[in-house]
């Protein structure tokens with residue numbers, strides 16, 4: 001069937017019809033070419049030829065990353081000669097997953113980003129400063145590179161560099177857009193201030209931001225988004241990418257959630273029992289990849305918690321939209337009947353004046369509840385400060401964890417314990433941590 005770049009303009013029934021046909025193709029292909037899915041469908045008693053409509057999706061087994069890891073290369077559906085790239089997940093949880101991509105998969109990867117860039121206003125002749133890594137088996141940098149070529153824009157392949165190098169290149173090459181993680185924008189704004197430079201004079205006016213969410217569950221800028229708005233000023237477009245799916249979702253200029261690309265993937269948001277939850281309710285994002293050759297994914301549980309944004313987007317584009325990623329499923333904590341993710345606590349702490357740094361700990365509590373301890377690094381000698389933090393947490397996150405004040409240096413010691421290079425903000429000390437409940 002091929003790419004359907006105009007699919008967003010179809011009525012919901014038209015989008016569903018296209019997806020049903022692509023689902024039939026994807027399931028038949030997986031059953032035929034992927035030893036992993038052939039066995040999985042057989043074990044679940046699923047006849048691939050019997051999958052006809054989107055409703056049939058619910059009959060297919062759900063796949064987790066661990067399922068695939070157990071049979072890694074069996075999940076590859078093409079012989080070695082057809083593998084054009086091997087990419088890998090970053091392995092934030094467990095071992096990395098290696099994903100085979102064919103030439104056609106690379107075109108799909110580029111087409112996906114072409115749409116995202118076009119929505120943020122990119123056009124032929126534009127220049128984009130790419131500040132994410134393009135090596136180390138990382139798929140996103142590659143995706144941006146191919147996508148920009150499809151737009152007719154040029155890529156300035158900077159990758160991970162010191163802030164000064166980014167600023168010098170921007171000043172010399174005057175890019176129209178930027179691709180980065182949000183924290184880099186903060187670092188660049190800080191560097192420019194320290195060096196007495198006017199960022200506005202040469203910084204790109206549009207940024208595509210991968211990684212941390214810049215909007216909260218209400219789709220308005222969160223603390224990070226507000227900091228970026230103040231330090232940067234250009235228009236910020238959020239994106240969510242999933243390495244193993246060679247897939248990204250994008251914001252449109254309305255900034256009302258992340259649009260999926262209905263001819264490239266089917267989106268579900270599932271509860272713990274694997275049942276779809278209503279729009280607006282949080283659950284685990286599951287992806288069924290369409291038009292993929294190298295490594296098919298059918299009803300793949302991502303571990304990421306989000307929700308489907310209800311209603312139509314003001315931009316008029318159809319298809320599913322998701323909210324920001326609110327956390328990882330295995331980081332879910334239960335405090336007195338309230339479900340909470342570390343990201344939400346993090347978000348609330350970032351907004352409290354006087355909080356220098358922090359570590360969030362989950363301990364096994366009594367019965368069905370977890371004991372959450374927040375160690376806050378502060379220079380405030382005020383004995384009431386822990387109450388101020390507690391009130392802010394309750395107001396923003398509806399939880400009342402234990403708060404322990406410490407010096408920023410002590411908290412730094414915890415964040416970088418064991419000589420780690422990246423700070424560990426969330427520490428899971430529960431006896432049976434992760435998704436067992």
Ligand SMILES: [Zn+2]
Nearest residue numbers: 252254313315
């Ligand atoms: Zn939109």
